Amino acid sequence: QVQLVQSGAEVKRPGASVKLSCMASGYTFSNYGVAWVRQAPGQGLEWLGWISVFNGNTHYGPKVQGRVSMTTDTSTGTAYMELRSLRSDDTAVYYCARDSPGIAVTRFDYWGQGTLVTVSS
Amino acid sequence: DIQMTQSPSSLSASVGDRVTITCQASQDITTDLNWYQQKPGKAPKLLMYDASTLATGVPSRFSGSGSGTDFSLTISSVQPEDFATYYCQQYDNLPRTFGQGTKLEIK
DSSP states (O other), X not given: OOEEEEOOOEEEOTTOOEEEEEEEESSOGGGSEEEEEEEOTTOOEEEEEEEETTTOOEEEOTTTTTTEEEEEETTTTEEEXXXXXXXXXXXXXXXXXXXXXXXXXXXXXXXXXXXXXXXXX | OOOEEEEOSEEEEOTTOOEEEEEEESSOOTTOEEEEEEOTTSOOEEEXXXXXXXXXXXXXXXXXXXXXXEEEEEEXXXXXXXXXXXXXXXXXXXXXXXXXXXXXXXX
């Protein structure tokens, strides 16, 4: 069955970086994209970006553009998201989700369990 | 960015009720709309895509409609497991944007 398993909770200081992982199984990793979505405590969902596993193309959301990098490792079926220059308002649960292989259509049909990132001095 | 506005923000219903949640886009998104359900402490779950197509395994009591700027999600007979928060999401333009959510609570 399709599974996305994310790395564990992180606590970071303002200005630091965090790199989250999302290990996929149960499907052909390179046939899909991976999206990242976050949810601040008690808030709604925010799209952070998308990466094509096939060719590495990326699109990033405006609030993290310039601070985020999304990558994949097809040998291990793992997607990564690195967020730099962390601020307190980056505190959130970060989700990875299986997405369409191309950017024209978005469909998050499987999700990871989420990773809590806390940014605090 | 395309703004997605859901109404109501919260809704109380009894088991067996018919409920409708609406989602309005700030510009025409044709039918490039998904609906997700999220329960507390859990990841969202895809309910509907292309505005009106049920995702795999989703009960037929859920239905979606709309095109252009106005969309709706209807639950024909609310079941106990349906009490959750619902989000719409557009994929017509980048960045992808979500509605603020509608919390369905037990009356």
